Amino acid sequence: xxxxxxxxxxxxxxxxxxxxxxxxxxxxxxxxxxxxxxxxxxxxxxxxxxxxxxxxxxxxxxxxxxxxxxxxxxxxxxxxxxxxxxxxxxxxxxxxxxxxxxxxxxxxxxxxxxxxxxxxxxxxxxxxxxxxxxxxxxxxxxxxxxxxxxxxxxxxxxxxxxxxxxxxxxxxxxxxxxxxxxxxxxxxxxxxxxxxxxxxxxxxxxxxxxxxxxxxxxxxxxxxxxxxxxxxxxxxxxxxxxxxxxxxxxxxxxxxxxxxxxxxxxxxxxxxxxxxxxxxxxxxxxxxxxxxxxxxxxxxxx
Numbered sequence: 001x002x003x004x005x006x007x008x009x010x011x012x013x014x015x016x017x018x019x020x021x022x023x024x025x026x027x028x029x030x031x032x033x034x035x036x037x038x039x040x041x042x043x044x045x046x047x048x049x050x051x052x053x054x055x056x057x058x059x060x061x062x063x064x065x066x067x068x069x070x071x072x073x074x075x076x077x078x079x080x081x082x083x084x085x086x087x088x089x090x091x092x093x094x095x096x097x098x099x100x101x102x103x104x105x106x107x108x109x110x111x112x113x114x115x116x117x118x119x120x121x122x123x124x125x126x127x128x129x130x131x132x133x134x135x136x137x138x139x140x141x142x143x144x145x146x147x148x149x150x151x152x153x154x155x156x157x158x159x160x161x162x163x164x165x166x167x168x169x170x171x172x173x174x175x176x177x178x179x180x181x182x183x184x185x186x187x188x189x190x191x192x193x194x195x196x197x198x199x200x201x202x203x204x205x206x207x208x209x210x211x212x213x214x215x216x217x218x219x220x221x222x223x224x225x226x227x228x229x230x231x232x233x234x235x236x237x238x239x240x241x242x243x244x245x246x247x248x249x250x251x252x253x254x255x256x257x258x259x260x261x262x263x264x265x266x267x268x269x270x271x272x273x274x275x276x277x278x279x280x281x282x283x284x285x286x287x288x289x290x291x292x293x294x295x296x297x298x299x300x301x302x
Contacts, residue, residue, distance in 0.1 A: 023235040023261035023279055025221040028147045028179040028190060030125035032133040033081055037072040041275075041297025048290045049095075050283065060097030062291075066090070066112070076127040077120055085117040091167050110158025110167045119149035119177070143183040151175035151194075161203035171210075172199040188223040196242070208247050215242035215255065229267030236260050256284040272300050 031037075045064040068089035075082055089112035096105045124145035128136055152175070157168020179192040196215040204210035219237035226232075237259040244251045263277035279293040 023219050023221070023237050023259055023263075024192075025190060025223055025233040025235055025261075025263055026188075026231075027192065028119075028121065028125075028145055028181045030121070030137070030143075030145060031072075031074045031081065031083065032129045033074045033076050033127045034129050035074050035301055037074075037299060037301045038070070039297055039299035040067065040069050041295055042067050043293055043295040045291050045293040047281075047292065049097075050286055050288060060095060062096075062289075063094045065092040068112075079127065080120050080122060081125045081127045082118070082120045085115070085119075087115040087117075088112070089115075093165075093167060095165050106163075106165050108158065108163075108165065108167050111156065113157040113168050113173075114154040116152045116154065117149055119147055121145050121147040123147075124181075140183070141185055143181075145181040145183075147177075147179045147181075149177040149179065151177065159203075162206055164205050169201065170203055171201040173197070174199075186225045188221075188225070190221040190223065191219065193218045204246065211245040213241055213243045213254075216240055219259075229265065229273055232262070232264045234260075234262055252286075254285060255288045257281050257288055257290075258284065271302070272298060274298055 043064075043066040045062070045066070047062050047064075049060040049062055066089055068087055070085060070087045072083055072085050075084075091108070091110065091112050093108045094105065095107075096103075098104065124143055125147075126136065151173070153169070153173035155168060155170050155172060157166070157170075159166045159168040159170040161170070173196055175194050175196045177192055177194045179190065181188060181190045183189075194217045196217070198212040198214075201210040217237060217239035219235060221233050221235045223231055223233040238257070239259075240256045241254065243254040259279065259281040261277055261279040263275065265273055265275045267273045275295075275297050277293075277295045279291075279295070281289060281291045283290050
């Protein structure tokens with residue numbers, strides 16, 4: 001069972017509850033089929049937000065305490081390894097800044113939008129379990145994996161249409177993904193591209209209609225395995241797009257940012273592992289989020 005430790009921390013790829021670039025190493029890792037994974041994480045974020053000037057919000061800072069629980073189930077699908085992820089987060093958020101020139105503080109608490117993810121490794125990562133899986137992982141020094149996935153964020157989070165700042169988004173986000181992994185010895189190199197599509201929010205701030213263009217992002221990770229379950233990674237990400245339209249009026253709020261992260265995972269027992277990470281984001285345009293996030297969490301399997 002110790003061979004599973006090297007893979008169970010991919011659970012944390014779906015535990016981010018932040019409105020920022022999600023730098024998720026090991027999201028395409030080869031997992032044993034017919035296995036359940038469960039985990040939880042806590043994240044603390046501090047950041048500065050720059051809004052569209054038309055919204056009359058200035059000098060905005062945010063502090064965010066987030067917790068999330070995630071469940072993963074792996075299975076065989078037409079001779080391939082597949083998985084379903086379900087993530088539910090909860091947030092305690094505090095915004096402070098100037099609204100129309102007046103110092104204002106806003107606090108919100110509540111459930112975040114539920115995230116569902118379905119993924120299939122279409123190349124490499126054969127569907128194996130038990131002894132077969134352990135023998136394959138032990139014998140494989142060089143491997144390439146290609147996967148496809150679909151993320152869906154459901155509009156289940158706390159939302160009030162008469163509030164400009166909310167925990168939930170009151171819309172669906174549909175995100176196809178393409179990922180690739182190349183393992184060579186103790187080193188693993190991974191990349192993911194994502195294109196987010198947003199449905200309209202017809203109850204945005206006092207009955208207005210919010211539309212948003214697709215948002216493109218990509219991320220890369222370099223991961224080094226010291227021993228089964230003990231690994232470190234360095235990550236870089238980039239995102240661009242997402243210009244919004246409110247009641248038919250285009251806003252000058254196209255997003256562009258870079259992000260980076262350092263992560264580490266360590267096995268505590270055969271079935272329990274811990275992960276810690278730092279994630280930083282910096283905007284490259286006038287509007288968007290700059291943030292620093294620290295996370296810690298656990299993962300187990302059966």
